[in-house]
Amino acid sequence: MNAIDWRRAIRIGLVLGVAVLIASVIGMVQTFDERDMIEDILTLGQLLLFAPAVYAGYSAAGKSEERRVAAPPLLAGLLAGLLTGVPAVLLVGLAGWWTTIRDYFVNVSPQLIDILTFGRGALQGSLMLLAVMAVLGLIGAAIHLIPARVRRPLVNATLITLIFSLFSDVPLNIANQFLPRDIVRRFFPTKGVTQLAAVIVFALSLAIALWWEFSGRTRRQQRMATITAEQRRRNSLIVLAVSAVLLLVLPSILGTFLTNVMTQVGTFILMALGLNIVVGFAGLLDLGYVAFFAVGAYVTALLTSTGDLGLGINFWIAMPIGVLAAVFFGIFLGIPVLRLRGDYLAIVTLGFGEIIRVLVRSDLLKPIIGGAQGILDVGRPSIGPLTLVTPQHYYYLLLAACLLALFVSWRLRDGRAGRQWMAVREDEDVAEAVGINLVGTKLLAFAIGAGFAGLSGAIFGSRVGSVFPNSFELLISINVLAIIIVGGVGSLPGVILGAFVLVGLPELLREFVEFRLLIYGILLIVMMLVRPEGLWPSAVRRREMHADEESPPSVAELEAPRHEATQPMV
Amino acid sequence: MTLSQRLRDIDWIDVWLWIFRILIIVGVVIGIVRKLFFGAGTAYGVDDWLDFFISGLSQGGLYALIALGYTMVYGVLFMINFAHGEFFMSGGMAATYLVASTLAATGFMNEQPIIYLVLVMVFSVLTSMSVSLLTERIAYRPLRRAPRLVPLITAIGASFFWQYIFRGFFGSAVKAFPVPTILEGRVNVLGLDFLKVRLMVIIVSIVALIALYLFVQKTKTGKSIRAVAEDKDVAALMGIDVDRAIATTFAVGAMMAGIAAVLWGLVFKQVIFSMGFVPGIKAFTAAVLGGIGSIPGAALGGFFLGVIEAVGPPLILEGLGAPGAHQLKDVTAFLLLVLVLIFRPQGIIGERLAEKKA
Amino acid sequence: MKRLSLLALLVLVLALALVACGGGTTETPAEGGEEVAATEAPAEATEAPAEATEPAAEGSMECTDALGCVEVAPGDPILIASALVISGPNIELGTDSQRGVEIAIAMRPEVLGHPVELQAEDDGCSAEGGQAAGQKIVSNPQIVGVIGTSCSGAGVPMAAIISDAGYLMISPSNTSPALTDPEQAWKPGYFRTAHNDLIQGAAMATFAYEQLGLTKAAAIHDGDPYTEGLASAFYDAFQALGGEGVGFEAEAADATNVEPLLTSIAAAEPQFLFYPVFQPLAPLLTNTAKTVPGLETTILAAADGVFSPSFLEATPGTSEGMYLSGPDLSFANTMYQDEFIPMYQEMFGSEPTNVYHAHAFDATNILLNAVESVAQQGADGTLLIGRQALRDAVAATSGYVGLTGTLTCSEFGDCADAKIAVSHVENGEFVPVWNNKDGSLQ
Secondary structure (H helix, E strand, O other): OOOOOHHHHHHHHHHHHHHHHHHHHOOHHHHHHOOEEEOOOEEHHHHHHHHHHHHHHHHHOOOOOOOOOOHHHHHHHHHHHHHHHHHHHHHHHHHHHOOOHHHHOOOOOHHHHHHHOOOOOHHHHHHHHHHHHHHHHHHHHHHHHOOHHHHHHHHHHHHHHHHHHHOOHHHHHHHHHHOOHHHHHHHOOOOOEOHHHHHHHHHHHHHHHHHHHHHHHHHHHHHHHHOOHHHHHHHHHHHHHHHHHHHHHHHHHHHHHHHHHHHHHHHHHHHHHHHHHHHHHOOOOOOOOHHHHHHHHHHHHHHHOOOOOOOOOOHHHHHHHHHHHHHHHHHHHHHHHOOOOHHHHHHHHHHHHHHHHHHHOOOOOHHHHOHHHOEOOOOOOEEOOEEOOOHHHHHHHHHHHHHHHHHHHHHHHHOHHHHHHHHHHHOHHHHHHOOOOHHHHHHHHHHHHHHHHHHHHHHHHHHHOOEOHHHOOHHHHHHHHHHHHHHOOOOHHHHHHHHHHHHHHHHHOHHHHHHHHHHHHHHHHHHHHHOOOOOOOOHHHHHHHOOOOOOOOOHHHHHHHHHHHHOOOO | OOHHHHHHHHHHHHHHHHHHHHHHHHHHHHHHHHHHHHOOOOOOOHHHHHHHHHHHHHHHHHHHHHHHHHHHHHHHHOOOOOOHHHHHHHHHHHHHHHHHHHHHHOOHHHHOHHHHHHHHHHHHHHHHHHHHHHHHHHHHHHHOOOOOHHHHHHHHHHHHHHHHHHHHHHOOOOEEOOOOHHHOOEEEEOOEEEEHHHHHHHHHHHHHHHHHHHHHHHOHHHHHHHHHHHOHHHHHHOOOOHHHHHHHHHHHHHHHHHHHHHHHHHHHOEEOHHHHHHHHHHHHHHHHHHOOOOHHHHHHHHHHHHHHHHHHHHHHHOOOOOOOHHHHHHHHHHHHHHHHHHHOOOOOOOOOHHHHOO | OHHHHHHHHHHHHHHHHHHHHHHHHHOOHHHOOOHHHHHHHHHHOOOOOOOOOOOOOOOOOOOOOOOOEEEEOOOOOEEEEEEEOOOOOOHHHHHHHHHHHHHHHHHOOEEOOEEEEEEEEEOOOOHHHHHHHHHHHHOOOOEEEEEEOOOHHHHHHHHHHHHHOOOOEEEOOOOOHHHHOOOOOOOOOEEEOOOOHHHHHHHHHHHHHHHOOOOEEEEEEOOOHHHHHHHHHHHHHHHHOOOEEEEEEEOOOOOOOOHHHHHHHHHOOOOEEEOOOOOOHHHHHHHHHOOOOOOOOOEEEEOHHHOOHHHHHHOOOOOOOOEEEEEOOOOOOOHHHHHHHHHHHHHHOOOOOOOOHHHHHHHHHHHHHHHHHHOEEOOOOOEEEEHHHHHHHHHOOOOEEEOOEEEOOOOOOEOOOOOEEEEEEEOOEEEEEEEOOOEEOO
């Protein structure tokens, strides 16, 4: 307990140091340095550079709680912090000695070296960098010295402030809705937040966290212990009602930009709910899901477009046709491939997705669907005298569609079809033996999944107002698959959460476009390593994943799904 | 549901499948007949057809080399290693930027072309292997007991990660791959006219495939890989280090990808950070086409796919009168895949592995 | 429990329908004058120009503009946005243009006493990317105008959003004819400093047919709207001049083995092969074409998608003798060589990767000039910029001498000085040999 694992400290320092080095060499530090987090105090690049040192010091000092002031852990933190700076200093040295390094590594620019050395020249700057990193490591180690009840709120408040300034677009856009511009400007410069805003957020979150730590948590535990079933039901109803109202008024709180982000998330939620039926419920791996999205979008666009190719039909008539076309297409493709198993199915669906992608941009189909030049002037839906144009309008359309899809998924899951799918997913041979029609069951999943994607595509085409082939890349299929797995396979709330994390967050971080896919990749790996069962796993899945762990699942976890599953269909 | 009902369903599906097969085959036959006997589209001479074929064959050799990585990893872990295309890319990028362009600039390349090629290839293989081992250690090994979709997602994540890390290192521009002058031009072998690089690709890939096959069949390490592929738990009981065998599988697959990357550079004379994705998908297709999990299957699938991609559009699609036929070569390739899998769900020469374990 | 939640869901759906209908009526432009209206009212302007008016500024100034005004407080920057492709495979095109914008701003640190600030967005080179960037831009009422988009596919939805919200955009590199065709995608807030595909295609065809005296040509595109548009414009123009089109082919943008395609084309024996595609396909075609029997003497040509030093670096030797068409930057204006290029190199440490930096530079200057000419200045330095007035000022641009020539905007937003030059690759460098105004330059 008291012995410090020096080797571990060195390893942590070096690993994080290499991470810092790579982030520098690929240009991340320099690009992010242009993004202010807190005006005149901290840029994102600096955070990227310095946060690892603090973390290295923190974890190198060991895990023990309530440590007295002692030299070894602090020293370990210092060492780890120092080592975090070493690879970057080596880079500075290398760049000084090897003058043509930029011919090989394009992003090792003079500006990067300037950032790393605080603009003070190679030698003095390097020493300074090492000193700063060491001190930060020391600070990281010293965090252990703070009593736990203060430490936790402090760390949380710091993290909240950082997250707040990173996603400053969200509070900025909300504030823009309600506050006059000159007040908003006092909190939000063009990028990041002002010092004033940072202090307020930090103080507020610290106060709340302290309150929670010292009094709130025990109070809640007491309340939870005494609460009756009646009260609990009432509480959940209140929560439901509040969230329903919130969903309805959200567009006027969020403003145009954030509502538009919501519509993008909604488009993916709709698709992910569909793929969730195919992959999550029925266990059929579909890698070409974008094909159905494309069919829905193209059919609806062709029917409603007022351009040369279109027929100019009303959207409300065209949309169901688009959905039906996607369903039909799902069945059409499903029949030849559904006898294949596992990964064979995956590659064939991927193939179909690619075929669609190639065909929509081909010269072959150009006379019918516009080829590379796409379809312009896609029709917009209208309700009475109101034509849907703005993101706010489409928000409600997508909300309705998502709720419908959610409802259908939920009823299907708990109904007879859901049980058949689950049986097929678990073991096809056994399922067939107990009399389940394999092909029919799979086709149903495929058709419904395709229908949701078709609906999503139909709304997408109308929302964007034009349809071009490059909206239907393989990346969409991959993204949707990632959403349902990161969210939690087969879990409806998980799917929604997954869409917010994998579509919403990147959309809010549009300014990092260059590194968006890199961060996306890291996010996928880290999330799967930390929570392989997904962010919000279904109860069944959670049980499976933790079957080998010691603690038995709680009664609630065991009972809930079984109860639902045995309910008769309404 | 009664048995008769079920039978009726299956019959109906079978009818549909037959219609599907017949439609594709009739289309192919009409296309070929119209092309060869009625002169639809551009008229090609025998030389042209040979060029299509040889070009496809060498492309197929590259697919086969990459497909090996997919097939071996799949054989051992039953996992689609989506990042394999990036292992291929990493070797090619690093070798081109750090070794090949320097050696070409100093003139060493044309003085010692053989040593040059060996150096570039060694560096490429080492990079690919390091990237592959690192990925296996960090993104796959901790998830060995997780549901099968989970490593698929980390593989996709790793694919993005490496692609954009390498873009960050070397930039997003196309980089020329220096080709020694002795490999430029054509050579006549057995009466056939080859581009030198194409011939070299065909030869090297066949040699590498045979060497790999012997390695897996004859050596002790190869046997341990096969044992792990059969049953990990039993292999562990027999005293085989399972982690090590799996890491070896990844390393060997990446070695083939590293070799393929250099050959790729020689043929196409350029590298770019995004070069791994499409060949990765194609190679995976080839692996499934041949029968995933089988090394000769991957080789056969690769060559088959390469040739179909090259010969299919001019022969079948132009015969059917499709404009922009070469744009549709992926359609030919994937339709072929569907057709093969409908007739033989286990691939051309695959074992019925999918039924057993997948 | 379950029935209850079912009920709640039903109520929710009903309420939703109500709000969706009711929401529309509360958002009609009639009630301008609040902060919210500044963002929402213009978005409704599809049917009729919004009558929204901002509250009067503190000074004596009052906004009387039909589309509303941007108010820039003393000391605040004038905010302009860019929406260019800065991610994905076409990144070089957008980054290069964005640098043009940044240089223009760096050269004009102050406009009417205010600094100029750039908010850079990504158009993703796709329709949904243009839609998202457009919505983000119109949600910020401080943005004066937009430089973008890079890709025509992104430009179509964005032109609609930007225009309906009362903003304006000037694209440096949209070349699709549809965007300035009032029958198709044209919107009143849309301008561009890039030339139309039809002009470049015709110029290349004229060069091949009349200057080089060739009669058999083929073209390749990659399924991208730009390349397809340009390739077919060339192909049609070449045939209209009396030449013979012997092949119009397509290849996937991420293709690898292009030898079969080129073998097919070689069988038709073209004298001239035009492939206006991007990297990496263009260098791949160039490198491979030299090894395909039958194409040894065919003259290869590409367009401004790869008109950059990096293309020459990727095709050492093989691009020798090629012709590339593109906007004429050898224009008598010496500022380009003397000031712009050195500044580019100093700021970004590399040679330009494309040609559209020049168009972006001109677009930015046209926008800032318009701001200078229409802004009302208050005594304390406050600026009031009317959006309709700004549009009118941009549309009235006439005889503006920029890097890309002398620019005059047409009724439908085409501002380019459609001067297309054809350059010959000689000893690994571009040498301009011809342009569509003066003919041969040698």
